[in-house]
Structures are given as C-alpha cells and as structure tokens.
Amino acid sequence: MAIVNRTPDSFYRPGLTWDEDAALERVHAVVAEGADILDIGGVPAKPGPEVTAAEEIRRVVPFIERVRAAYPDLVISADTWRHEPARAMCAAGANLINDTWSAWDPALAEVAAEFGAGLVCSHVGTLAPRTRPHRPAYADVMADILDRVLLLAERALKAGVDPDRIVIDPTHDFGKNTWQSLEITRRLSEMTATGWPVLVSASHKDFVGETLGVGLGDRLAGTLAVTTVGAWLGARIFRAHDVRQTRQALDMVASIRGDRPPARAVRALA
Amino acid sequence: MIAAAALCPCPPLLAAELTGQADILPDLRAACAAAVTSLLASGPDLVAVVGPAEASGTWDPAGQLGLARYAPALRPAGPLAAGHGAGPAAVAPPLPLALGVGALLLGNAGYAGPRIIVGVAGSEPPAACLALGEKIAVSAPRVALLAVGDGSARRSPSAPGYLDERAEPFDESVAHAVRDGDLPALAALDPDLAADLMAAGRPAWQTLAGALLAGGSSVPPQTEIRYCDAPLGVAYLVANLIPR
Numbered sequence: 206m207a208i209v210n211r212t213p214d215s216f217y218r219p220g221l222t223w224d225e226d227a228a229l230e231r232v233h234a235v236v237a238e239g240a241d242i243l244d245i246g247g248v249p250a251k252p253g254p255e256v257t258a259a260e261e262i263r264r265v266v267p268f269i270e271r272v273r274a275a276y277p278d279l280v281i282s283a284d285t286w287r288h289e290p291a292r293a294m295c296a297a298g299a300n301l302i303n304d305t306w307s308a309w310d311p312a313l314a315e316v317a318a319e320f321g322a323g324l325v326c327s328h329v330g331t332l333a334p335r336t337r338p339h340r341p342a343y344a345d346v347m348a349d350i351l352d353r354v355l356l357l358a359e360r361a362l363k364a365g366v367d368p369d370r371i372v373i374d375p376t377h378d379f380g381k382n383t384w385q386s387l388e389i390t391r392r393l394s395e396m397t398a399t400g401w402p403v404l405v406s407a408s409h410k411d412f413v414g415e416t417l418g419v420g421l422g423d424r425l426a427g428t429l430a431v432t433t434v435g436a437w438l439g440a441r442i443f444r445a446h447d448v449r450q451t452r453q454a455l456d457m458v459a460s461i462r463g464d465r466p467p468a469r470a471v472r473a474l475a
Numbered sequence: 476m477i478a479a480a481a482l483c484p485c486p487p488l489l490a491a492e493l494t495g496q497a498d499i500l501p502d503l504r505a506a507c508a509a510a511v512t513s514l515l516a517s518g519p520d521l522v523a524v525v526g527p528a529e530a531s532g533t534w535d536p537a538g539q540l541g542l543a544r545y546a547p548a549l550r551p552a553g554p555l556a557a558g559h560g561a562g563p564a565a566v567a568p569p570l571p572l573a574l575g576v577g578a579l580l581l582g583n584a585g586y587a588g589p590r591i592i593v594g595v596a597g598s599e600p601p602a603a604c605l606a607l608g609e610k611i612a613v614s615a616p617r618v619a620l621l622a623v624g625d626g627s628a629r630r631s632p633s634a635p636g637y638l639d640e641r642a643e644p645f646d647e648s649v650a651h652a653v654r655d656g657d658l659p660a661l662a663a664l665d666p667d668l669a670a671d672l673m674a675a676g677r678p679a680w681q682t683l684a685g686a687l688l689a690g691g692s693s694v695p696p697q698t699e700i701r702y703c704d705a706p707l708g709v710a711y712l713v714a715n716l717i718p719r
Binding site: 252253336337338339340341342343344345346382383384385387388391415416418 | 486487493495496497541544545546547548549554572628632634635636637673709
C-alpha cells in the first residue's frame with residue numbers, strides 16, 4: 206500500500222505530492238515499483254490547521270478520478286475519517302476506506318457497504334482525530350486493540366460491508382507510546398490469528414525513530430524491520446513510503462517462508 | 476497540620492525504566508528528587524500524596540506506578556522484566572499516574588513510612604479541593620503533602636494537545652502564585668480553563684492550597700521553585716512550600 210498524500214504538511218517528506226502532477230508521477234513510479242494499493246489522503250494525521258470536509262474533497266477527489274482513469278484495476282484506498290469525503294472518494298473510484306481514526310465517524314461503514322468498498326478497522330485508544338496520544342496506558346494493549354478492531358469488524362459486517370474486504374490494523378503510534386507499538390509488533394500474530402487480514406502502518410513513524418534513536422531521515426531500516434517481522438507474523442498489507450524497498454523486503458520474507466521461489470537461483474547449481 | 480509541601484509533575488518518563496537507554500530530562504528528575512528529599516526533611520508523621528485521578532478517593536498505600544501499563548515489555552513475565560514489577564507491591568492494582576509517580580518519588584527517596592494516597596477527580600470544583608486539603612491537613616500532627624500534577628499539555632505545536640496561546644500565561648500564573656506563596660491565587664484558578672488547557676494538576680494544586688490555608692497563617696509559605704519549564708510541550712513545575 207503506497208502512500209500518496211495530497212497534503213502540503215504531512216510528517217514525512219511534506220508536500221512531496223501536493224502538486225497534482227507530481228502526485229500522478231508518484232503514482233506511476235510506485236505502481237512500477239510494485240504497489241498493489243494506493244492510499245490517497247488529504248489530511249495529515251498530526252494536529253494542525255483545520256482541513257474541512259469540502260477542502261479534503263477538493264484535494265483528493267479530482268486526483269482519484271485521474272488515477273482511476275489511468276489505472277482501471279488498481280486498488281485505491283481513501284485515507285479519511287469522515288463519511289462525506291469517503292463517499293465522494295468512493296464515487297470517484299476508491300475501493301477501500303482506510304479509517305485510521307477508528308470509526309470516529311461510524312457512518313464510514315455504511316459508505317463502504319453502499320459502494321462495495323473495503324474498510325480498515327483501526328485502534329487509537331481514546332484519541333479524537335488529529336490529536337496526539339498523551340500518556341496512554343493499557344492493562345494489555347493488544348487485548349484493547351483486539352476488542353476494538355473486532356468490534357468494528359463486526360459492526361462493518363452488520364452494516365453490510367463485504368466480509369472479504371474488512372481489514373484490521375493495530376495502528377502503530379496512534380494512541381500508543383513506543384513501548385506499546387513495539388509490543389503490538391511483537392504480538393501481531395494475535396491479530397493475524399483472528400483470520401481478518403492485518404494492515405501494518407509503521408512507515409517512518411516515531412516509535413521507529415525512538416527505538417533506534419534516529420531522526421525522520423533515517424528510519425528506513427527500522428521501518429523495514431517492522432515490515433519484515435509483520436510479514437513473518439502474517440500481516441497482509443503494509444502501508445509504505447518506500448515502495449521498492451518494502452516490496453523487496455516482503456518478497457524476501459515470502460521466499461524465506463517458502464511462499465515464493467527466488468527470482469533467480471543458479472548459485473552452486475551449475 | 477502541614478509541616479511541608481511539595482509540588483511535582485507526573486510525566487511517565489520520570490520513571491527511568493520507561494525511557495529506554497536514554498536519561499531523559501535529568502534536571503527534571505533531579506529537581507523532583509531534591510523536592511521530595513526536602514519534603515521528607517520536615518520529619519513528617521505522615522506523607523500525603525495527592526494527585527488527579529479518574530475518581531476521587533483514597534488508594535492502597537502499598538500501591539505503585541503500573542510501569543507495564545506504559546511499557547508492556549516491563550511486565551513481570553515480560554521480555555525486559557529483569558526484576559521490575561517483582562515483589563508484593565506489584566500485586567496491588569496500579570495507581571493512577573500522578574499517584575503512582577508520587578509513590579515512585581517517595582520510593583526513590585527511600586521513604587517507607589506511613590502514607591495516604593489520595594486521588595482528586597478532574598471534575599472536582601475548587602471548593603471541594605480546598606475542603607479536601609483542609610481534611611488532609613488535620614489527618615496527623617505533622618503532614619508532609621506531596622501534590623503531583625502537571626501544567627498545560629498545550630504549550631507548543633508539538634505538544635500532546637497542540638499549541639494553545641493561553642497555555643503559557645496560565646502556567647506562568649500558576650508558577651507566580653507558587654513562587655509568591657499566593658495560596659488564594661491557586662485557590663482561584665479557573666477549572667474550566669485548566670481543563671481546556673489540559674492542565675491536569677489543577678485539582679492537586681488547589682488541594683495543596685486548601686491544606687496550607689488550613690493552618691490559618693496570614694503569612695505566605697516560604698517557597699522554592701526547583702524547576703519550571705515545558706521542554707516537551709507539557710508544563711512541569713517542581714517546588715517546595717514550607718508554612719511559616
């Protein structure tokens with residue numbers, strides 16, 4: 206799942222794809238690098254200037270229309286937490302709603318059902334959209350996540366979302382400190398054991414930076430380590446800034462697991 | 476009556492185990508340690524730890540900070556346990572953060588004497604906090620009061636609650652009141668503004684004001700500010716107050 210932000214101020218490489226033509230160039234690039242899903246969003250997760258629903262629609266909907274026209278079969282994910290933009294994005298061709306703010310707007314499930322789109326069920330503890338965690342504490346963070354995402358998956362089913370299109374996400378860093386994000390990475394198999402496909406969204410996040418003691422520009426190796434462990438534990442979707450490297454890490458894990466033959470194996474075989 | 480009082484903040488990072496390999500804000504940790512050492516030097520019969528909690532009420536005096544609630548790897552059977560959480564204290568349910576930090580600071584200072592641990596709900600109006608303070612003040616002949624709580628968590632764009640321009644003046648007004656021993660000013664802090672600014676320490680400060688006012692002295696307490704800053708976007712105030 207390649208990240209394409211239609212924002213001027215996202216945390217990593219801000220403004221990279223703010224220009225619509227630059228964004229479309231990025232789409233061509235990440236598709237060539239092996240992205241199966243595009244995650245297109247118009248509002249940064251961090252606190253900041255208000256982005257109204259109308260502005261969010263203006264940022265993303267015309268762009269989704271262009272992407273859909275260029276790639277009729279690509280999965281397009283709408284990174285949004287409000288049902289009005291979600292509806293407009295699905296009408297423009299999005300087939301998955303990536304609701305990172307854990308059903309803050311419960312009407313998202315109905316939108317997904319109406320359009321036959323998928324839905325990501327996430328966990329943010331007690332956070333409201335675009336707020337930061339402040340000392341989140343859990344008796345058992347993974348139990349809290351499972352309670353929440355399984356409840357949301359159940360609600361999505363009841364709302365009529367296609368059961369093959371429901372995804373669960375522990376949502377690293379959202380409502381979690383670094384220790385807690387490490388714990389959920391270590392215990393990801395408890396999520397994959399539920400049978401729902403698991404999304405891991407860890408790319409360049411703060412828990413990687415804090416764990417390694419590195420700044421924003423130096424988190425690729427840590428990100429790929431999380432990706433690798435997640436893949437080994439059975440996660441299915443990886444939200445990524447670095448598509449080529451992520452694809453390689455995932456292909457490598459798939460080959461280690463025995464799910465994918467090497468691209469070329471001639472060493473000592475002649 | 477109150478023999479001495481101290482104010483400390485309660486970021487979880489005061490627990491050294493929670494900050495990994497780094498020594499975070501060593502000056503803040505040192506200031507808290509000094510404040511508690513000074514508090515205990517008053518020779519109390521009883522230490523009262525007061526801090527914000529979800530509900531008002533007293534807690535098990537044996538209670539501790541629940542480190543594993545913040546760092547699951549530190550749970551007794553966890554990968555980084557190494558003795559953390561061991562012992563009978565870990566059996567009691569973990570204290571709310573502010574009270575747990577109070578217990579931690581007392582433990583770090585080597586205090587194992589009598590204590591009461593009192594939570595004050597964030598919804599308690601000033602009058603109720605002042606009354607609670609008065610009650611604590613008469614709970615032993617010499618009470619050392621440790622009031623634990625933070626200033627605004629909205630001090631910068633990278634703060635937990637993002638920037639609110641009212642936050643810094645609010646925190647300054649609190650610091651001035653503490654520095655001047657101006658207990659009526661603490662008593663008069665606006666709970667709604669404090670809540671807006673995520674200044675969760677407000678009920679603890681007002682309980683402290685009530686406890687010190689209970690002595691009836693018209694002379695402000697002697698005060699020492701040991702730390703007053705918001706390096707991570709949350710205002711931390713460390714101080715000692717001794718009634719005169």
